[in-house]
Amino acid sequence: xxxxxxxxxxxxxxxxxxxxxxxxxxxxxxxxxxxxxxxxxxxxxxxxxxxxxxxxxxxxxxxxxxxxxxxxxxxxxxxxxxxxxxxxxxxxxxxxxxxxxxxxxxxxxxxxxxxxxxxxxxxxxxxxxxxxxxxxxxxxxxxxxxxxxxxxxxxxxxxxxxxxxxxxxxxxxxxxxxxxxxxxxxxxxxxxxxxxxxxxxxxxxxxxxxxxxxxxxxxxxxxxxxxxxxxxxxxxxxxxxxxxxxxxxxxxxxxxxxxxxxxxxxxxxxxxxxxxxxxxxxxxxxxxxxxxxxxxxxxxxxxxxxxxxxxxxxxxxxxxxxxxxxxxxxxxxxxxxxxxxxxxxxxxxxxxxxxxxxxxxxxxxxxxxxxxxxxxxxxxxxxxxxxxxxxxxxx
Numbered sequence: 001x002x003x004x005x006x007x008x009x010x011x012x013x014x015x016x017x018x019x020x021x022x023x024x025x026x027x028x029x030x031x032x033x034x035x036x037x038x039x040x041x042x043x044x045x046x047x048x049x050x051x052x053x054x055x056x057x058x059x060x061x062x063x064x065x066x067x068x069x070x071x072x073x074x075x076x077x078x079x080x081x082x083x084x085x086x087x088x089x090x091x092x093x094x095x096x097x098x099x100x101x102x103x104x105x106x107x108x109x110x111x112x113x114x115x116x117x118x119x120x121x122x123x124x125x126x127x128x129x130x131x132x133x134x135x136x137x138x139x140x141x142x143x144x145x146x147x148x149x150x151x152x153x154x155x156x157x158x159x160x161x162x163x164x165x166x167x168x169x170x171x172x173x174x175x176x177x178x179x180x181x182x183x184x185x186x187x188x189x190x191x192x193x194x195x196x197x198x199x200x201x202x203x204x205x206x207x208x209x210x211x212x213x214x215x216x217x218x219x220x221x222x223x224x225x226x227x228x229x230x231x232x233x234x235x236x237x238x239x240x241x242x243x244x245x246x247x248x249x250x251x252x253x254x255x256x257x258x259x260x261x262x263x264x265x266x267x268x269x270x271x272x273x274x275x276x277x278x279x280x281x282x283x284x285x286x287x288x289x290x291x292x293x294x295x296x297x298x299x300x301x302x303x304x305x306x307x308x309x310x311x312x313x314x315x316x317x318x319x320x321x322x323x324x325x326x327x328x329x330x331x332x333x334x335x336x337x338x339x340x341x342x343x344x345x346x347x348x349x350x351x352x353x354x355x356x357x358x359x360x361x362x363x364x365x366x367x368x369x370x371x372x373x374x375x376x377x378x379x380x381x382x383x384x385x386x387x388x389x390x391x392x393x394x395x
Contacts, residue, residue, distance in 0.1 A: 003395045006128065007322050011384040018120045022379045025049050026116040027098040033087030033105040033112075037063040037150060039142040042085045042115070046140050049119045053126040055138075062153035066140040070125055072394070076134025077164035079393045080351075081386050082151070082342060083118035084111045084144035084168075093370035108372045110171035110358070113379060115140060117169070120383025125390060134394040137163065144341050149302065151341040155348060165312060166351030167389045168342045169382060171374055173366055175330065175357025178381060180320035182354045183332035184310035189238070189266040190273050191303040191339030196221065196284055198248075200293040202257030212292040214259040215248040220291065221261060221284050222246065228279055233272065240266040240337045241276070266337040268305055306335075306343040309350035312393075316352040319392045323384060354389075356382055 014022075025045060034042050043064045047057060055068040065085075069078075092099050092106035100106045122138045139159060143150030160166070175181055198221065200212030222243055233239045241263065248259035265280075267273040277299040288295040320329045332355075342353050358374035365371040 003391050004322065006131065006391050007388050010124070010388055011323060011380060014120055014124050014380040014383045018123045018383065019380045021049065022116045022120040022383060023376050025119055026112050026376065026379060029112040029115055030107050031098050031101050033100050033102050033107050035089060035105060036086055036146065036148055037143045039064040039085045043140060046115060046119060050122055053122060054129055055122065055126065061157055061159060062142055062150050064142050065150060065154050067159055068122060068138040070122065070129060070136045072132025072134050073130045074133040076394055078135040078137055078162055079390045080137045080139055080160065080163050080166040080345070081118055081121060081390055082139040082141055082166065082168040082345065083114040084141050085115050086111060086142050086145050088145055088368060090370055094373050096373065106370065108369060109145065109367045110374065111144070113171050113374060113382065114169065117379055117382035118386060120380065121386035124383065124387045132394060136390045149341050149344065152344045155344055160345070160348055163349055165393045166345045166349045167316065167354070167386070169354040169356050169385060171358045171378065172355035173359045173363065173372070175355060175359060177358055177360045177375060177378060178324065178328055179330055179357030180324065180328055180354060180385065181330040181332050181357070182308060182313045182316050182352055183335070184308055184313040186268050186305050186335040187308050187353050188306035188335055188340050189268050189337045190305045192265045192273070192299065192301050194263055194265070194280065194297060194299040196261040197296045198259040198261070198288055198293055200257055203255050205253040205255055208255060211255045214256045214293060217288055217291045217293045218246060218248060218259040218261055221287055224283055224287055225280065228276065228283065232279065237269045237272055238337060239272060266339065268335060303339045303341050304343045304347060306340045306353050307346050308352045312350050312352040315392055316354050316389060319388045320385060323388055356385065
């Protein structure tokens, strides 16, 4: 049986045989979100959902990641399909009957969907084991969010040995429900983060002349840092510098001695990525010193650019056309300045990162918001797409 025959009716096959299992798993995961590497319960749900399949399962990778290998009946390459399992520190406001039961934690980026879709792909591909010319490795990864790099740790622990291709998808609320999108080259930006500590001299709110107000100094720093992108970066080179956290002070009538500013930098250009930390430090220290304070910068390089292999990107789009039709496929014209630690996989091997649209009239919230959600009708589509990517790559 050729690949075209295997893809024919694949989505309907998933819907008829596995949709209930996929949806139920998504809801179980959504009720009990876990953060970072602490995904033990989620990983347990995954392993339980894979029980009975002809898979070689390895647990405890990168603390709480899981890897399941399906060996095809015929020799060939090995393809990795990856899903992320961790949630975000957000208080859910969706009102769903299966909303988060963990205070301050929520699946607000679709990882519960990614995980359940990959389980669905494992089920349908296991039924095709005798027809597979090669192997498929299903990777369930912790700690994608927050720059902690669970993917990097899993790679360090050897999960990409003897692998030929890698694929992953992400639910994308900026695209209509069921739309598949990808592009050759940069798909998402590099992501770095920093903490800038400002030290002044505290004192009584009524005696500012005797102090070096860390809050006021920080306010000037916040404004000044915005000039780095606006006035020092070539306009044709995308860059984002966002300050997401400012802390200072303990009382209305006390001038604070210290303040802390935390932010992120997103870039696509390697040289620019290396240059900006130095300029952030130079600008901040010079300004703070001029206002009688001191500044200390802690800068961390986190995720590299998520860069799709051109051939694998085209393979992904062709596969989606075969599954869902030409009208469902979009070739992206510019990358997102968001970031993904699947970038570590794509640094090692040819592959593609794909967006699966989930926006409709009812679901309009962006990812990383308290009201993010999606129509679960998308789950069988995602399972079928992941399975089809593996089949096409093995061809």
